[in-house]
Amino acid sequence: MAGSPFEWIDEQARARRRAGLVRTLRPRPADSPLLDLAGNDYLGLARHPEVTEAAAGAARRWGGGATGSRLVSGSTELHAELERELAAFCGFESALVLSSGYAANLAAVTALAPHGSLVVSDAGNHASLIDGCRLARGTTQVVAHADPDAVRKALGTHGGPAVVVSDTVFSVDGDAAPLAGLAAACRESGAALVLDDAHGLGVLGEGGRGAARAAGLAGAPDVVTTVTLSKSLGSQGGAVLGPAPVIDHLVNAARTFIFDTGLAPAAAGAALAALRLLRREPQRAARARAVATALHERLTAAGLEAVRPDAAVVSVRASSPDRAVRWAADCREAGIAVGCFRPPSVPDGVSRLRLTARADLTEEQLDRAVRVIIEARR
Template structure:
């Protein structure tokens, strides 16, 4: 058997070794991590719904009715009335004809790209797109062409040179930087060049736009201009899984062709019931988004006063760029010593030389929590 320890030792020496932490508490700002109380700023639970009692109660009732597992793929016997109702509600939420549930965002992105494009076709992506979008293009065999981050001139060049069926896939909110894609410009370019536009709005849904409808609502874009929308349920929704929303023809195509849908056991129906509850809260309680905006504004003002340079981001994702992986690791350890948990993000998750602390906020945070974070950041301030 091949010796893997040289690889592991290299990762340790480069400051790139990763380890799991063990939580002894629900997902919330105040955690018990590895047996120690910590104030966390590294969750994607943007609206604070992961431990919301109403969502938990819907989950409990779902288990009582449907049991703990779905038992099969959606196309066998795994597709319950709860799944079906959630798909209909997500379609209404996103303003599209239909929605299709997946067990994860990774599987959803693989499904779309491999179903719409193959050998001889072209997939175009932003350099900072999520890994699942990149892997989808590679798995499907299409030519993958990437353009510099948010560079519309480069995106147009890629579209003009594309061959075969063309799909441009992009994050609505970039997961490591928190900035938004220029979706209006990309939509116009894709219409000009007769290309599909797919938006992965994992970090925009629930956070941006009226009723939390996401990046597309933030820009006023409809299904005609953005025909493929992917969203995840494990972030602002506070549960698990993902969905693709689009036309009747798109969803039926995925059901017939997408291997990551056909050959995957369906999410437990109880998760679907919990998500139906969280979707209702997400749409109705705009105060959660208002609180997020207040938290982000307080942080950005305080961080600038400490001397940090912040990338442009109106979202709960607020990165502090350290540069080298070792520096980001040192920063994280310094905060942890003061009871604040912010995990370091290092290559290959981000490009070389852009390691960072990825600070994220939840509507469950209090303004006092932000002040505690800023006080802890004094130890690493420039």
């Protein structure tokens, strides 16, 4: 009898174990005692009473699921309301809500990069942008990280339609993209600019209105932004923001919109409540940035190698994958949950702890987190 067709999986599993790169699921209890610096709840809104009650109310009114794709039965008045308010808050003409930030990036890149086009992608982009480039019918050219001159050079080799795609804040180190330089390079060649603002919405710009708004690019006819509703807004889902003709095009051409079930009403309701709360309490954005700065300053003062944060992500370098795993485990044992990034998730091959600042952290919690991280390093 022939062997299993999945024997190759066993060999890959053995290789991962040898390299210390095995990933495991760790279900989180509802009443976890851990102080969370691993998730992306930047504004502390995921459990805010207004947000959770809005989610419950939406489920009671509209049902547990959207029931179908947005073009069939999955669009509710709640989805439309969220789209209008999200576009207005961020300064764009129109918005389209999808089931995840990942789906939003796939929609934007694939629908805006047809056959014959050039896609210029930053080497540090998130996996969802990378996968969008792989699925697009255009030709992709990867360029050096955060380098407008490299983008300009790539665009200069192509005479047809082109689109540049970049995170606004890169998820590994938390550094910001040079948006003004990227926009200038695009406009010299007539290229479009697609920005993934997953880590900028709620943290950067006036009152958390996002990186594109902060850079003066919101509402521009050549700029499209994607966002996630699962980080600062404490919910789930994603959206594409841009000129109305672009959004109309996505409704007709983006496969992750057309063929996917619409965002669950509970998630739409939660995101809308969180957006309204942020509009009412804009100081939350500044607080998240202040916590990130404090984490960086205190950790580097203790001799750790941390990247200066441009938003709410603080990256702390580890000497090896094994050291990063042990460090994160020791932090967890002491009551602090931190992220642990290792190859192949990091493009530079450098393992690190990834800390996410939260606007709702108290000074006592901040002191405790810093103390644990420093002591667990030893």
